[in-house]
Amino acid sequence: MAVLFDKVAIIGIGHIGSSLARVIKRDGLAGRLVTLDSNSLHRAKALELGIVDAATDDVAEAVGDADLVVLATPVGTYADLAAAIAPHLKQGAIVSDVGSVKMAVLRDVGPHLPEGVSFVPGHPIAGTEHSGPTAGFAELFQGRWCILTPPGGTAQAAVDKVRAMWESAGSTVEIMEAAHHDRVLAITSHLPHLIAYTIVGTATDLETTLQQEVIKFSASGFRDFTRIAASDPVMWRDIFLNNREAVLEVLQRFTEDLTALQRAIRWGEGDKLEELFSRTRAIRRSIIDAKQA
Numbered sequence: 294m295a296v297l298f299d300k301v302a303i304i305g306i307g308h309i310g311s312s313l314a315r316v317i318k319r320d321g322l323a324g325r326l327v328t329l330d331s332n333s334l335h336r337a338k339a340l341e342l343g344i345v346d347a348a349t350d351d352v353a354e355a356v357g358d359a360d361l362v363v364l365a366t367p368v369g370t371y372a373d374l375a376a377a378i379a380p381h382l383k384q385g386a387i388v389s390d391v392g393s394v395k396m397a398v399l400r401d402v403g404p405h406l407p408e409g410v411s412f413v414p415g416h417p418i419a420g421t422e423h424s425g426p427t428a429g430f431a432e433l434f435q436g437r438w439c440i441l442t443p444p445g446g447t448a449q450a451a452v453d454k455v456r457a458m459w460e461s462a463g464s465t466v467e468i469m470e471a472a473h474h475d476r477v478l479a480i481t482s483h484l485p486h487l488i489a490y491t492i493v494g495t496a497t498d499l500e501t502t503l504q505q506e507v508i509k510f511s512a513s514g515f516r517d518f519t520r521i522a523a524s525d526p527v528m529w530r531d532i533f534l535n536n537r538e539a540v541l542e543v544l545q546r547f548t549e550d551l552t553a554l555q556r557a558i559r560w561g562e563g564d565k566l567e568e569l570f571s572r573t574r575a576i577r578r579s580i581i582d583a584k585q586a
C-alpha cells in the first residue's frame with residue numbers, strides 16, 4: 294500500500310499499539326513511525342524489535358510534525374495525555390485512538406484539541422489477554438471489525454485516511470455513534486469480562502475451603518474463563534470506570550435473568566432451562582454459520 298502519512302506517532306507501544314506499529318511497518322503506511330511510552334523497557338523493546346523508527350518520552354519530539362497521532366494507552370490516561378500533546382499538534386493533524394470505550398474518549402480528548410486538528414476515535418475489536426510490545430502481532434486485526442466514532446462535522450478526508458489504515462490491517466470498518474458503541478460493547482465485551490473476573494475470583498475463594506481441587510479439576514469451560522480473567526487489570530479498571538452507565542444497565546438486566554434461572558433450578562422447572570439452553574445453542578450455531586458463509 295502507498296504511504297498514508299508522512300509521520301505517525303503511537304502513544305503507548307503495548308499489545309495494541311505495537312500490533313498497529315507492525316501493520317504500519319509491514320505495509321509501509323508511514324514515512325516515519327515514532328512512539329511515546331512512559332515505560333523505558335517498552336521503548337527499548339520496540340526499538341530492538343524494529344517496529345518503530347524512534348522511541349521517546351518527550352511529547353514534543355513524538356507528536357510534533359505528526360500527521361497521525363494514535364492513543365493506545367489505558368483510557369484513564371487519555372485526559373492528561375490529550376492536554377500534554379495538544380500544544381504540539383500541527384495544523385491538519387489527525388488524532389485517533391484504540392480505546393475500548395468511546396463516550397469517555399469524546400469527553401476526555403475532544404475538548405483539548407485545537408482548531409484545525411481532526412478527531413477520529415477508533416476501536417479495533419481484536420485483542421488477547423496479553424500486554425506489552427512483545428505480545429503484539431501484525432495479523433491481530435485481520436478479519437476483525439474496527440469501529441470508528443468520529444464526532445459530527447469531522448473532515449471526511451481524515452475519516453477516510455484512518456479507515457484506509459485499518460483496512461490495510463485487514464479489518465472491516467464500521468462508523469458508529471459513540472453512545473451506541475458503548476452500549477453494544479457493554480454486552481458483547483465488558484459484561485463477559487466482568488463475569489470472568491467474578492467466576493475466577495469466586496472459584497479461587499472456594500478453593501481455599503476445598504483445598505486446591507477447583508483449579509486441579511478445572512475443565513475447559515473454567516479454563517476459558519481464566520484466560521479472559523487474565524486480561525490487564527489497569528486496562529479493565531479503566532474500561533469499567535469509563536463505561537459506567539452502559540455496564541450497570543446490562544448488569545441489572547443480567548442479574549434479573551440470572552435470578553430467573555436460579556428460580557427455575559430451585560423449583561425444578563426443567564422446561565425453562567431447556568428452552569433457554571436451546572435458544573443459546575442456536576445463537577452459537579448461527580454465529581459460526583455466519584463466519585463460514
Ligand SMILES: NC(=O)c1ccc[n+]([C@@H]2O[C@H](COP(=O)([O-])OP(=O)(O)OC[C@H]3O[C@@H](n4cnc5c(N)ncnc54)[C@H](O)[C@@H]3O)[C@@H](O)[C@H]2O)c1
Pocket residue numbers: 304305306307308309310329330331332335365366367368370374391392393394416417418419420421422423424425426525528532
Ligand atoms: N488488549 C485488548 O484486548 C484491547 C483490544 C482493543 C482495544 N484495547 C485498548 O487499547 C488500549 C491499550 O491496551 P493494550 O492492551 O495495548 O495495553 P498494554 O498494557 O499492552 O499497553 C499500554 C502501553 O501504554 C503505555 N502507557 C501507559 N500509560 C502511559 C502514559 N501515561 N504515557 C505513555 N505511555 C503509557 C504502557 O507502558 C504500555 O506500553 C486500551 O485503551 C484498551 O482499552 C485493548
Ligand SMILES: O=C(O)C(=O)C[C@]1(C(=O)O)C=C[C@@H](O)C=C1
Pocket residue numbers: 392393417418419420421422481482483521524
Ligand atoms: O479475546 C480477548 O482476549 C478479548 O478480550 C478481546 C476484546 C473482546 O472483548 O473481544 C477485549 C477488549 C477489546 O476492547 C476488544 C476485544
